[in-house]
Amino acid sequence: MSASQASAAELRRFALIALTGFAGAALVFAPASLAAWFLKRSSPLTAIAGSEGTIWKGRFSGVTHGGVLIGDVDYRLAALPLLAGRVEIEASSAGGALLGRGRVSLSPGGAEFRNVNAEFNLGAIRQYTFFGVRYQGHVRLKADRLKLSKKGCVAETATLSTSAFEALTRRWSAEPFPLAGAIACEAGALTATLDGASADGKASIGLTVRPDFTYALRIAAEPRRPDVSEALQVFGFENKGDRLSYEAAGILKGLSS
Structure with missing residues (x-):
């Protein structure tokens, strides 16, 4: 290798090192x-x-x-x-x-959450209603680990609770009650069943979220008052004899889905 070739090679190495250093610094301080x-x-x-x-x-x-x-x-x-x-x-x-x-x-394969302790104020959702009543109350999530991917799911010490029904119960002058339950992994999907009860009846919410982020929502209510039962049926609950049932499904896209 001639002296000029060696000099050119050294110059290229120096330029590469300088460019790498510049790119690294730009990334560090971006x-x-x-x-x-x-x-x-x-x-x-x-x-x-x-x-x-x-x-x-x-x-x-x-x-x-x-x-x-x-x-x-x-x-x-x-x-x-x-x-x-x-x-x-x-x-x-x-x-x-x-x-x-x-x-x-x-x-690209999914999402994982660790050491989560979070509370969301449902009252901030102003453009939608919950069975005819503006969203109120909170949803709280506590989890050591939650994972949902194409290969399946993981749920470790995870709980979900909500006071979303309290606005409805106040509307009907009924005793409010929170709903709470554990999050589990079943057949590759995250599932949660939230239960709650008061002197006026009881309710249960079942939620399933699959790896493709499609969800299924099931609500079962057992009101003791006829007027509450009639009102829920107006909002789409089906009378199953011993309980009222409501089901919905879709794709999780954001706060309104």
């Missing part, structure tokens, strides 16, 4: 606004009022989804999972409809 841009591109229903920090650790302020104010979100993005094709984020939210924290891992 602003949080870049992460916000990617998030909004992947979810058109999401809007972010402001951002601070870097792509690895920062805050999104005024996050909304489908017109619902989620709140201010603090996040930390893990680097190593990116090498395996996964996006893993530790996040917390406050100041809006969502209050809580947890670790979320997303990949």
